[in-house]
Each structure stands twice: as structure tokens, then as C-alpha cells.
Amino acid sequence: xxxxxxxxxxxxxxxxxxxxxxxxxxxxxxxxxxxxxxxxxxxxxxxxxxxxxxxxxxxxxxxxxxxxxxxxxxxxxxxxxxxxxxxxxxxxxxxxxxxxxxxxxxxxxxxxxxxxxxxxxxxxxxxxxxxxxxxxxxxxxxxxxxxxxxxxxxxxxxxxxxxxxxxxxxxxxxxxxxxxxxxxxxxxxxxxxxxxxxxxxxxxxxxxxxxxxxxxxxxxxxxxxxxxxxxxxxxxxxxxxxxxxxxxxxxxxxxxxxxxxxxxxxxxxxxxxxxxxxxx
Ligand SMILES: [Zn+2]
Numbered sequence: 001x002x003x004x005x006x007x008x009x010x011x012x013x014x015x016x017x018x019x020x021x022x023x024x025x026x027x028x029x030x031x032x033x034x035x036x037x038x039x040x041x042x043x044x045x046x047x048x049x050x051x052x053x054x055x056x057x058x059x060x061x062x063x064x065x066x067x068x069x070x071x072x073x074x075x076x077x078x079x080x081x082x083x084x085x086x087x088x089x090x091x092x093x094x095x096x097x098x099x100x101x102x103x104x105x106x107x108x109x110x111x112x113x114x115x116x117x118x119x120x121x122x123x124x125x126x127x128x129x130x131x132x133x134x135x136x137x138x139x140x141x142x143x144x145x146x147x148x149x150x151x152x153x154x155x156x157x158x159x160x161x162x163x164x165x166x167x168x169x170x171x172x173x174x175x176x177x178x179x180x181x182x183x184x185x186x187x188x189x190x191x192x193x194x195x196x197x198x199x200x201x202x203x204x205x206x207x208x209x210x211x212x213x214x215x216x217x218x219x220x221x222x223x224x225x226x227x228x229x230x231x232x233x234x235x236x237x238x239x240x241x242x243x244x245x246x247x248x249x250x251x252x253x254x255x256x257x258x259x260x261x262x263x264x265x266x267x268x269x270x271x272x273x274x275x276x277x278x279x280x
Contacts, residue, residue: 002112002120005051005219011144012166013051017041018112019103021066022217024170025051026155026163028141032056033227035146035161035170036213037070037077039096040122045073059133059146061172062158063087065099067213069139072122073128078133080157086185098247107215107262133159150199151175153192155185162203169207175199175227176212176219177263180272182251183242188278193231200224206266215262219269226270230254234274244273 004016013025017038024035025048032054037044048056057076061070063083069091071077079087089095097118104113137148144165151160151174161170173180181192203224210219220226233239239254251273256265264271 002046002116003038003047004043005047012163012168014211015044015047017044017066018072018108018116019066019100020106020108020214020261022211022213023027023070024211025056026141026144026146027052027054028144030054030142032059033138033139033141033146034074036061036172037065037074039066039100040072040124041070041100041116041120043073043242044070044122044123047072049191057139059139059148059159059161060130061151061161061170061174061213062155063090064155064173065090065095066103069096069124070122071125072079077125078137079127079130080134080159080255081127081130081132082157083155084127084157086129086155088156093121095123102247113192129168137161142170149202151194153187153195156187160199162206164206166209167207168209168211169203170211171219171223171232172213175224177223177269178217178253178257179227179249179270179272180248183248183275186275186278188280189231189234189272189274190280192272193228193235196224196228196231200228223269226268227272230268230270230272234272235279241276250274 005012015023018041020150026033060079063086104110135150147162151158240256242253254272273275
């Protein structure tokens with residue numbers, strides 16, 4: 001079985017894919033929303049059909065390889081058109097396979113990864129198959145709703161989502177304990193900080209739980225404030241600035257990490273990996 005199902009409470013289910021990326025199934029009385037679809041190894045549609053009998057709308061937080069590739073079989077899939085180009089590049093088979101193989105080294109399950117054959121990868125869909133999704137969109141599921149909010153920076157079309165009835169904010173990859181903000185599509189730090197200030201104003205007092213797409217899926221409630229502080233330290237020239245390299249490019253890690261526990265060495269909540277050439 002390529003997916004792990006983690007029921008959080010009636011109506012909210014976290015699903016982990018082979019590369020340990022989290023998706024969320026939100027169910028109301030009438031409808032359901034699936035937030036993200038993972039890297040697309042194993043039949044996700046079949047799994048979701050076994051979990052809910054409600055009509056499912058799929059909302060993609062952004063177009064990255066680990067979030068948007070399991071969408072085949074679903075009738076109604078939505079993503080920001082601003083991430084179309086990234087999505088197409090990340091749909092390439094080799095990019096997906098490299099991601100899955102490297103995930104085994106970073107918290108994934110090596111035995112599971114070795115068991116995957118090429119035919120287990122779902123067919124990617126064309127970006128044109130996706131309906132547009134944008135901040136301000138709202139999905140009423142019957143007794144519970146999903147509000148789509150801004151989140152751009154990590155990618156141009158990145159989105160965050162609020163479930164106001166349950167006071168839960170999904171920050172996904174948009175703002176987390178190791179926010180990637182260094183590849184060619186990422187925002188400069190000042191524009192990213194401005195986005196966070198606006199997101200903070202829109203969500204203040206409306207949530208008391210933050211969920212993510214990586215790590216253990218949970219984050220301290222002060223995550224937005226913490227990442228705003230990190231941006232301020234970067235812009236003031238006071239960050240730790242440790243080098244970071246990966247296949248997407250290279251950047252600077254703003255705050256020193258304890259990589260054994262994959263958290264900030266000083267115990268702070270949020271962190272940013274940024275491109276020092278994009279500070280203005
Ligand atoms: Zn991402």
C-alpha cells in the first residue's frame with residue numbers, strides 16, 4: 001500500500017504518500033475537498049473513494065512535484081494558473097522519480113521506495129485540465145468550508161487554506177519550518193514578507209491550529225509571526241546565512257538548523273532558505 005491514512009477527527013483525514021508528503025481530505029455533510037495529491041505513486045482516486053462517498057473537489061496548494069501529480073481520475077481539479085509552467089516541468093517522469101528516490105533519505109521509507117516500479121507512477125495530467133483556483137475562492141461542504149487564501153512566494157501560485165469552522169489554517173509549503181524561497185520562481189524576500197503580513201491580517205484570531213504538508217504535518221500556531229521575524233533578520237543582515245544546495249538550486253538558510261531533528265537550532269518555529277541576490 002503506497003498511502004498511509006491518518007484520521008485526525010471526524011471529517012478531517014491526513015493522507016501520506018510514498019515520499020511522506022501530506023494531503024488532507026475535508027468532508028462536510030454534502031461534499032468533500034481533497035487538498036493536494038502527492039507525487040502520484042499508487043491509485044489515489046481509489047483510496048479517496050474508499051474514504052468518502054461525497055463528491056470530491058481537488059484543490060492544489062501549488063504545482064510542485066510532491067503536491068500535484070496524483071490528480072488523475074478526479075473530475076474537478078483546481079490549481080492557480082500561475083503555477084502552470086512549474087507544474088509542467090515537475091510532471092516529467094525523471095523529476096518525479098528522482099524526488100521519490102531522494103525522499104527515502106529524508107524521512108521517507110527506503111523499503112517502500114525500493115518496492116515502487118515505474119508502472120506505479122500515475123499518468124500526469126496537463127495543466128490545462130485544471131480549473132483555476134485563486135485567493136477568495138470558498139467551498140461550502142455542508143457545515144464546514146474551505147477558504148482559499150494567498151500564499152505566493154514559494155511558487156507564484158502558492159495558496160494557503162483556512163477551515164474557519166474548525167479554526168485550522170493549512171500553510172502547506174507557503175510558510176513553514178524550512179520554507180524554500182530560492183529557486184528561479186520564488187519571490188524576493190521583501191515581497192514574500194509583505195504577503196505574510198497580509199495573510200496574518202486576514203487570518204488573525206481565526207485559527208488555533210496550523211497544519212503543513214511535510215514533517216509531522218503540524219506546526220506551532222505562531223508560524224506566520226516566526227517567519228516574518230526571520231524575513232526581518234534577513235533584511236537587516238542579521239541572519240545566520242548557512243549555505244544550502246539541492247537540485248532546485250542553491251540558497252542561504254537564514255537560521256541555523258539542527259538537521260538531526262530537522263528543526264531550528266535555537267528552537268524557533270519558522271525558517272527560510274532564500275536567494276541572497278533577491279533581497280530587493
Ligand atoms: Zn513546494
